[in-house]
Amino acid sequence: MSDELPPTTFHNHPPWHLHGDAFILNYWLTPKFINLNQAFHLAPSPIGRVVQVILVRYQESPVGPYDELLILDHPLMSKRRLSSIPKIYVSTKTSVVHGQHFWGIPKQLAQFEWLIKDDMVYCNISFGQQEMSLCLQKYKHSQAFYINSHHIPARLLNVHQTWQGLHYQFSPQFRGKLCKLKQASWENTLDIFPDFSQVKYLQSFYVPEFSLILPTAKIEKK
Template sequence: MTASILEYAKIEHFPPWHLHGDAFILNYWISPTFIQQAQAFRLAPSSLGRVVQVLLIRYHDSPVGPYDELLIMDHPLFSKKRLSSIPKIYVSTETSVVHGQYLWGIPKELAQFEWQQHQQELVCTIQFQQQKMQIHLKKTRSTRSFYINSHHIPASMLQIRQAWQGKRYQFSPQFRGRISKLASVQWENTQAIFPDFSQARLLQSFYVPTFNLVFPPATIKDK
């Protein structure tokens, strides 16, 4: 059996996927120097710099069960030739890795996630192979939240294009939920696991206490 046939045999849950959970949306302005220093993570080049998002997600319910996820959502808005992409992503379960790679061309890698919370502060430790990094997140004391819906966001930002094993995948997730402002974010010991976003400019970022997300089938074409 070929590798693709073996992968297909592991696929049990086909899209659309309906997922629920909570998340952190970390918005950063990255400079050309930052992009150059993080070139191992395949961020799209930019001579001006731009905004990217780091998403830290806890899926409480999905077709493949609960799992955790850390990813970069790269929005090269200054280039008309590129759509958004996910150049780096870790998840906490093998079944999420397999389904994400095969169904959407998302380059998921398996990592361990550990969460610690004390009042408004939360620490997520991510271990990949023999390396560990931490993200320290502090929520505001305010309970005020705002409704958000993907229909309110420009469609171009939601169109994701991935390249994986000789194929191109394109899809547009849809979501809705509530968001509240995040007070602070700190990165510790990113090593070679993830770009050091402590060297980027943190913009207003958010905690999402609850969301509903739909991942539709991808349009898949040969390169």
């Protein structure tokens, strides 16, 4: 079955207003790791750099609740490349087709299963015949602090995507609360996601609540 729907079925036009909770995992990637994971279209870097892995549970969106796992790639500023989302899985078909159509985001449909026990959060993501798992540990007591996209350099939030011969460019806006996250561990990433257990884990965060605006993208032909 095709992932595309005819334009007349797209009733949920941007901007989108979304609410939910999330985990933001920060990793330092070495040039070797980037080279070994070329299948995931990470931008090359001769010295390495930071990328973010974001796991989201949208409780409210124009297309209903859904889950999401993505890589947000921030190339070196000196290379004058914009941020991008090279890999992303979501839990509903309607999110897949809307994300591709309006923002050029290469969403793929996967199944998400959650188990929450005290300060531990387990998420299994199934795609095709493969299943990987992510275990996240929160601190029992962690002070939350407020964050707003206005506090972040605009260039880091300017996302550029290429999809089916079109260039998409947009800058999400968000606000919410951050709490420090204790640790994250991966199992069985196989070939559906990079094995981030092989690189340096940096300070990461749990976002107990946030609001996100996805604006209308600027779209140009290649």
